[in-house]
Amino acid sequence: MDLADRIERFRETLEEWLRGLYHGMITHPAYEKIEKEAEDIEDVFLLACFPDAFGIPSPVSYYTAELLPYLETEFEAWERRLWDRDMLIERKGQQYHF
Amino acid sequence: MEPFVFFGGKGGVGKTTVSCAYGLRCAHDGLRTLVVSTDPAHSVTDVFDQPFDDDPTPVEGIDGLEAMQLDPEEEVTRHLDDIRRDLSEQVSAAMVNEINRQLEMAHGTPGAYESALFDRFIEVMRNSEGYDRVVFDTAPSGSTLRLLGLPDLLEGWIDRLMYKRRTSIDLFEKAAIGNHEPRRVMDGDPVLARLQERKEFFRFAGDTLGNDAAFFLVLNPDELSLNETERSIADLEEKDLPVRGLVANKLTPEPDDDENGRGARYLRERVETERAHLETIRETFGPPLVAEIGWRTAEVKGSLLEDVADELDIETAVEPPTHV
Numbered sequence: 001m002d003l004a005d006r007i008e009r010f011r012e013t014l015e016e017w018l019r020g021l022y023h024g025m026i027t028h029p030a031y032e033k034i035e036k037e038a039e040d041i042e043d044v045f046l047l048a049c050f051p052d053a054f055g056i057p058s059p060v061s062y063y064t065a066e067l068l069p070y071l072e073t074e075f076e077a078w079e080r081r082l083w084d085r086d087m088l089i090e091r092k093g094q095q096y097h098f
Numbered sequence: 099m100e101p102f103v104f105f106g107g108k109g110g111v112g113k114t115t116v117s118c119a120y121g122l123r124c125a126h127d128g129l130r131t132l133v134v135s136t137d138p139a140h141s142v143t144d145v146f147d148q149p150f151d152d153d154p155t156p157v158e159g160i161d162g163l164e165a166m167q168l169d170p171e172e173e174v175t176r177h178l179d180d181i182r183r184d185l186s187e188q189v190s191a192a193m194v195n196e197i198n199r200q201l202e203m204a205h206g207t208p209g210a211y212e213s214a215l216f217d218r219f220i221e222v223m224r225n226s227e228g229y230d231r232v233v234f235d236t237a238p239s240g241s242t243l244r245l246l247g248l249p250d251l252l253e254g255w256i257d258r259l260m261y262k263r264r265t266s267i268d269l270f271e272k273a274a275i276g277n278h279e280p281r282r283v284m285d286g287d288p289v290l291a292r293l294q295e296r297k298e299f300f301r302f303a304g305d306t307l308g309n310d311a312a313f314f315l316v317l318n319p320d321e322l323s324l325n326e327t328e329r330s331i332a333d334l335e336e337k338d339l340p341v342r343g344l345v346a347n348k349l350t351p352e353p354d355d356d357e358n359g360r361g362a363r364y365l366r367e368r369v370e371t372e373r374a375h376l377e378t379i380r381e382t383f384g385p386p387l388v389a390e391i392g393w394r395t396a397e398v399k400g401s402l403l404e405d406v407a408d409e410l411d412i413e414t415a416v417e418p419p420t421h422v
Contacts, residue, residue, distance in 0.1 A: 031273050035281075038269030045262040052203050059209035059248075060255055062177070063296055068197050069184035070288040075200070076193060 039081065046071070046078045099412075100312045101419045102223055104234045104246070105345075107316035108326045112347040114141040115398045116316050116391070117235035118165075119406040120414075125163035126407070127414045129230040133165040134222055136215050136237040142167055145399050164229075166222075170237070173214035178205050212237075212245045219246075220303045223310075230416045247337025249304035256297045263290055310419045312342045314388070314412070317379075319346055319372035324379065331384060343388035343412065346376060351392050388412050 047054075049064035049071075068075070105117045114137055121133040132154055135142040142165050143149050146157050152172070154164040181201060185194060204210070215237060226232050267282045267290075274280035284290075315330055317323040331341050352369045353362035379387055389410045394402055 034269050035273035038266045038273055038281075041262055041266035041269065045259060045266060048259055048262065050200060050204070052207055053200060057207045057209070059207070059213065060252065061204035061207050062210045062213040063252070064259075065181055065201050065204035066184075066296070067289050067292055068181065068201055069188040070292065072189045072193050072197065075197060079196075 100310050101416050102232050102311040104313045106236045108323050111316045111318045113316045114235050116345050117233050118145045119403055120410055121233045123407040124231045124414045125160055130162050132229045132232045135235040136168045168218050170211040170215050173218055174205055174210050216245045223306050246307055249300045253300040256293050260293045313339055314343050315341055316345045316347055318348045319375040341385040343385050345389045347391045349390055349392045
């Protein structure tokens with residue numbers, strides 16, 4: 001293995017590491033943040049669809065009930081998130097990496 | 099006049115009688131007419147002495163007249179069953195219970211009956227090609243008529259829901275890293291499709307009610323009925339569904355001048371109060387008084403219904419619908 005090959009290999013490893021660091025430190029948290037935001041908006045959507053889950057009678061529940069068969073995963077995740085969540089600040093805090 | 103005619107008013111003022119009489123009149127004038135009642139007391143059955151159900155059935159002995167009766171309870175159950183069927187096709191057994199609870203809650207809310215009736219009304223209007231005129235005898239409360247004013251509101255609501263759904267799906271798509279499948283995909287999202295369907299339904303309802311429907315209120319010449327009618331007029335006007343006319347029903351007959359017994363004096367006094375009420379209606383209420391129908395001693399049916407029909411001063415000529 002001559003010098004040129006070794007330099008080449010070193011550069012490849014370095015590039016992989018840098019890419020990994022960039023993804024892990026910069027891009028991945030950003031994606032996570034977007035996903036959390038998407039979840040939050042989905043929560044708002046579900047709350048708007050089924051306010052009677054919280055004892056608020058709503059004239060549209062009758063219509064939004066038609067969506068329930070298609071909202072299985074969303075509904076389950078929604079309930080889980082509601083149980084987990086203590087306060088809004090805590091939830092928003094999760095979206096930042098210090 | 100518009101192909102769809104609604105009769106509303108307080109409970110017990112005689113909406114069904116007036117609706118049936120008007121239907122009869124339309125049929126006599128050669129229109130293919132359908133009378134739709136939402137009265138759970140099944141009064142249309144009593145008026146025509148013939149059972150009716152969910153499907154339009156020809157009224158015996160009267161050409162061109164059909165009638166149907168909607169039962170809100172049945173409609174709610176049917177809606178519930180439809181969703182349950184979808185549910186068993188789509189959802190894993192473990193989730194069915196959880197969702198079922200939510201479903202039952204949604205159908206127990208105060209507005210469920212009205213929503214069910216509203217749906218059926220709109221459906222009847224949608225499938226009304228076979229008729230020149232459809233007469234709706236609305237449920238004995240202001241809530242049905244009030245609900246008819248809601249399409250705009252509901253459409254706006256659906257719009258907001260769709261916006262939220264779209265935003266979250268969009269974000270989920272953006273959050274998918276590299277070749278990962280996003281958690282939700284915009285294309286063919288069944289929830290958005292359902293919402294879109296509903297939105298079109300409400301749009302149709304709003305257009306039809308605004309352009310192809312006429313509203314009449316039935317009232318009795320007493321204070322309670324007057325007050326409620328005044329509120330209903332304001333309510334409907336606010337929703338851009340102006341009331342076309344008022345029908346005063348159950349007016350007390352006036353005794354002959356030479357009669358002076360206790361009964362005659364009672365009647366004369368009643369007629370006096372009623373006349374004052376009618377005067378109030380003529381002077382202070384916006385919509386014109388289109389009919390004054392006296393008390394009948396017998397149940398209004400058969401030939402008596404024809405008499406009542408003659409007393410109605412509501413035109414029957416039909417303009418073709420603009421939005422169906």
